[in-house]
Amino acid sequence: MRATQADEILGPAPDSSAVTSPRDRLLNTANDLFYRRGIHAVGIDEVVGAAGVAKMSLYRSFPSKDELVAAYLARRSGLYWDWWDRVVARHPGKPRQQLLALTKSLRKRALRTGWRGCPFTNAACEFPEPDHPARRVAEANKRELRRRFRALAKAAGARSPARLADQLTLLFEGTYASVLTFGHRGPARALVDAAAAMIDTQLRKPDEPAVRRSQPRGVR
Amino acid sequence: MRATQADEILGPAPDSSAVTSPRDRLLNTANDLFYRRGIHAVGIDEVVGAAGVAKMSLYRSFPSKDELVAAYLARRSGLYWDWWDRVVARHPGKPRQQLLALTKSLRKRALRTGWRGCPFTNAACEFPEPDHPARRVAEANKRELRRRFRALAKAAGARSPARLADQLTLLFEGTYASVLTFGHRGPARALVDAAAAMIDTQLRKPDEPAVRRSQPRGVR
DNA sequence: GACCACTGAGACCGATCTGTCTCTTCCCTT
DNA sequence: AAGGGAAGAGACAGATCGGTCTCAGTGGTC
Numbered sequence: 001m002r003a004t005q006a007d008e009i010l011g012p013a014p015d016s017s018a019v020t021s022p023r024d025r026l027l028n029t030a031n032d033l034f035y036r037r038g039i040h041a042v043g044i045d046e047v048v049g050a051a052g053v054a055k056m057s058l059y060r061s062f063p064s065k066d067e068l069v070a071a072y073l074a075r076r077s078g079l080y081w082d083w084w085d086r087v088v089a090r091h092p093g094k095p096r097q098q099l100l101a102l103t104k105s106l107r108k109r110a111l112r113t114g115w116r117g118c119p120f121t122n123a124a125c126e127f128p129e130p131d132h133p134a135r136r137v138a139e140a141n142k143r144e145l146r147r148r149f150r151a152l153a154k155a156a157g158a159r160s161p162a163r164l165a166d167q168l169t170l171l172f173e174g175t176y177a178s179v180l181t182f183g184h185r186g187p188a189r190a191l192v193d194a195a196a197a198m199i200d201t202q203l204r205k206p207d208e209p210a211v212r213r214s215q216p217r218g219v220r
Numbered sequence: 221m222r223a224t225q226a227d228e229i230l231g232p233a234p235d236s237s238a239v240t241s242p243r244d245r246l247l248n249t250a251n252d253l254f255y256r257r258g259i260h261a262v263g264i265d266e267v268v269g270a271a272g273v274a275k276m277s278l279y280r281s282f283p284s285k286d287e288l289v290a291a292y293l294a295r296r297s298g299l300y301w302d303w304w305d306r307v308v309a310r311h312p313g314k315p316r317q318q319l320l321a322l323t324k325s326l327r328k329r330a331l332r333t334g335w336r337g338c339p340f341t342n343a344a345c346e347f348p349e350p351d352h353p354a355r356r357v358a359e360a361n362k363r364e365l366r367r368r369f370r371a372l373a374k375a376a377g378a379r380s381p382a383r384l385a386d387q388l389t390l391l392f393e394g395t396y397a398s399v400l401t402f403g404h405r406g407p408a409r410a411l412v413d414a415a416a417a418m419i420d421t422q423l424r425k426p427d428e429p430a431v432r433r434s435q436p437r438g439v440r
Numbered sequence: 441g442a443c444c445a446c447t448g449a450g451a452c453c454g455a456t457c458t459g460t461c462t463c464t465t466c467c468c469t470t
Numbered sequence: 471a472a473g474g475g476a477a478g479a480g481a482c483a484g485a486t487c488g489g490t491c492t493c494a495g496t497g498g499t500c
Binding site for chain 2: 036037038040041116117118120121122124125126127128138139141142146163165166167169170171172173174175176177178180181182186187188189190191193194197198200201
Binding site: 263 | 486487488489490491
């Protein structure tokens with residue numbers, strides 16, 4: 001009953017206390033505080049206090065704050081691929097439908113209040129140092145994202161899978177980033193239409209007429 | 221000789237010292253340090269030291285660090301619109317060419333090493349508080365971006381200017397964000413092709429065949 | 441030459457940062 | 471019942487944070 005279907009990406013609530021181990025409580029609290037408020041803006045004392053855990057318990061489980069951050073991101077990355085696999089599994093053998101389903105699911109997430117974009121991109125924004133443990137986790141997640149997009153684009157028969165993958169990656173990253181300044185009523189609402197246009201353009205034969213399937217009931 | 225043509229967005233170099241006022245030196249240094257390393261990661265003492273300025277001179281010009289950050293972003297926003305206007309001015313009366321020129325210029329910037337995406341999005345990432353002065357500047361910049369995209373999309377004759385504007389905003393934000401984790405060899409290279417596809421899809425009549433103009437010499 | 445506003449230099453403040461150490465309590469196992 | 475390991479509580483350290491204050495120098499203006 002931890003990661004429910006309604007909370008596909010975010011993971012369990014931060015207040016699951018007492019019954020779990022200090023380490024789990026710390027990770028839950030770190031997930032909540034670091035994501036909502038930013039990593040630099042949240043101190044160890046606050047994490048420890050909100051988790052209801054002694055400070056020494058933190059340093060018994062993690063060698064440093066940086067490693068706690070990396071662990072928080074690593075767990076979040078696992079949840080992210082869980083979500084991805086769940087969405088993809090709904091359309092087995094139909095890569096085009098899988099790509100569209102991913103964008104639709106992300107769009108739904110982006111319109112929710114309280115969502116603050118991609119934890120990996122946000123962490124990379126806060127930590128420019130190339131060898132920071134948090135950045136390593138974030139970059140690994142992004143490499144995997146690009147790899148999966150390429151695989152799906154290739155399976156869907158895109159003329160240039162690498163390019164379609166990069167275009168979709170741009171749209172995903174744009175959705176993540178746009179909520180930071182525009183909020184949940186911003187351009188993220190255009191994600192599905194944009195992705196559909198990209199996919200159409202890449203899968204249609206060059207001289208084939210454009211079939212504008214999502215045009216009539218479009219947003220705005 | 222300050223903001224040269226070769227350095228369209230970034231502004232003057234940080235080491236323009238001595239001759240300028242303490243306030244200008246502080247803004248130059250803040251622009252360099254805050255953008256490269258992040259805002260929370262750079263303390264007042266470091267800014268003051270790198271600028272070669274007394275700490276009191278900072279607090280004589282700015283009431284707080286937050287206001288220095290806001291001033292840095294405000295100046296940067298002005299440089300951003302200077303760049304925009306310059307690019308747009310190259311194709312007077314041709315909004316479609318203007319949109320494409322903007323994406324091409326941004327792509328060129330995105331491929332440069334040392335570029336670390338959008339200072340406004342990055343600042344918004346670091347400061348989630350809704351009433352932070354830096355956030356206010358960042359959000360104003362983004363509102364203006366969206367407004368300008370809508371105006372250009374409308375002038376270009378898009379079927380749905382608001383939607384095309386949002387799609388292009390997504391691509392811009394995606395380009396900004398993607399360099400944070402993928403670096404300058406990441407999916408940002410697909411920006412121009414993606415934007416061209418979006419524009420094509422929106423400006424072509426629904427039953428018109430797709431004219432894939434940038435396909436033959438595409439990247440990858 | 442006197443005056444004055446501005447600047448640099450640096451001490452200083454309280455708060456907060458990450459991380460360490462000690463001591464006590466509690467629960468589980470045998 | 472006894473023992474032991476884990477965890478809570480909190481003091482403590484050293485560094486750094488943003489911000490204030492004082493004082494000496496300096497360059498320009500009447």
